[in-house]
Amino acid sequence: MLTCREATQLVSESLDRKLPWRRRLSVAFHLSMCRFCSRYKGQMLFLRGALQTYCSQIEEDHLDPEATLSPEACSRIQGLLQDTENNS
């Protein structure tokens, strides 16, 4: 019988690889009897979905509107690109 500590590790692992069938079976058995661990699994799946949604929004400004490239960096990059262009 798995402990909750082991079961949660395996729930997480199942997001990264296919568990061997014996492992899958013991996790399923544990989850069927443990409310906390099955809630944990639901939250892990939510997290995975949230991260995927987060990644699909990279071009949207609202993610972190205050994080902007500093004006110094911006003009430095412009300068570098211009120099490279002139020398090429």
Next chain:
Amino acid sequence: MDIPEKTPTLSDPASWADAHGDVLYRYALARVRDPAVAEDLVQEAFLAAFRNRESFEARASERTWLVAILKNKIVDHFRKVRRENHPEDIGDFAEMDDSSFDASGRWRVGPAPWAKNPETVFVQKEFWGVLQGCIAELPGRLADTFVLRELEEFSGEEVCKVFGITPSNLWVSLHRARQRLRLCLERNWFGSKQKRKD
């Protein structure tokens, strides 16, 4: 716009920093979590893009192309960080605190129930700020492996290769990162903010 949409070509490189700088910077910052490093990576990406501008194909948008170049720079950065760290640091992964469970491996405090349909928070802008803040709070090495696996969607094998770690190290590390994120969201979103309804 004087560029016809159907045949995208590259714009004047002098305009790249203005047009894409902020988006690339945010992308890099969310992944490397250090403003100075993020700025350097954006600069490197722009210069690499300029040198390889012949490789631009009209199939993708200019920004998608630039983001792809930036992604490579970010992975290079992680590889470099790995080389600069002592490989034995990896052992720390397994020894991190595990205070959620008691000595017999049972939950000390079990996960609290979250909202019935937690996905509804996806439309709330504030949620994404909290999630990003929680990722930023992960300790360095946990965050690096987590970012490559979950944000860059590398396979487990690929992440192991970049950091030179074994699969079991990686699984423990990702588990720890997810545990911390779960707790962070519970504390900062599902526990309190959600009820505030702002």
